[in-house]
Amino acid sequence: VYAISDLILQLSTQPEAFGRTVLEALALCRPILGYAHGGVGELLAELYPAGRVPALDEARLVERAAELLRLAPPIAPLTRYRLADMQQATLAVYAEVVGG
Numbered sequence: 001v002y003a004i005s006d007l008i009l010q011l012s013t014q015p016e017a018f019g020r021t022v023l024e025a026l027a028l029c030r031p032i033l034g035y036a037h038g039g040v041g042e043l044l045a046e047l048y049p050a051g052r053v054p055a056l057d058e059a060r061l062v063e064r065a066a067e068l069l070r071l072a073p074p075i076a077p078l079t080r081y082r083l084a085d086m087q088q089a090t091l092a093v094y095a096e097v098v099g100g
Contacts, residue, residue, distance in 0.1 A: 002028045007068050010034035013056065019043045022051075023081050031072035033065055048075060 002008055008025040015038025022043040025032035032048060034040040035055040044052040050073045053060045 002030050005030055007065060007072070008032040009065070010040050011061070012038075012040065014038075015055075016040055022047065023078065026075055027078055029075045029077075031068045031075065033061070033068060043081075047078070047080075048073075 002025050005025075008021065008030055010019065010021045010025075010032060011034065013035075017039050019034065019038070019040035019042070022032055022034060022040055026047055031051060032044070033051045033053065034044055036044065036052040037055040041052060041055075050068065051064075053064050
């Protein structure tokens with residue numbers, strides 16, 4: 001669904017610990033728009049600031065969605081938060097715990 005979408009919206013009203021939706025959308029080079037709180041806000045600030053709007057600001061959300069649909073800024077390839085990197089980090093922790 002992400003791959004064929006012109007814009008992905010992540011509009012959880014409760015701050016999330018980690019904004020996985022942001023990474024999934026950006027990994028497919030799709031613009032994403034979300035509230036600037038919790039993990040979603042942090043990831044958008046770092047990886048795609050154009051997709052950040054103040055939490056629960058519906059007027060700004062509509063305005064920014066129209067802007068992104070008209071002309072979204074380019075999306076840089078992800079160099080952090082890649083699956084292989086997270087898997088390696090997890091395996092390293094397991095190895096440390098078991099003394100390997």
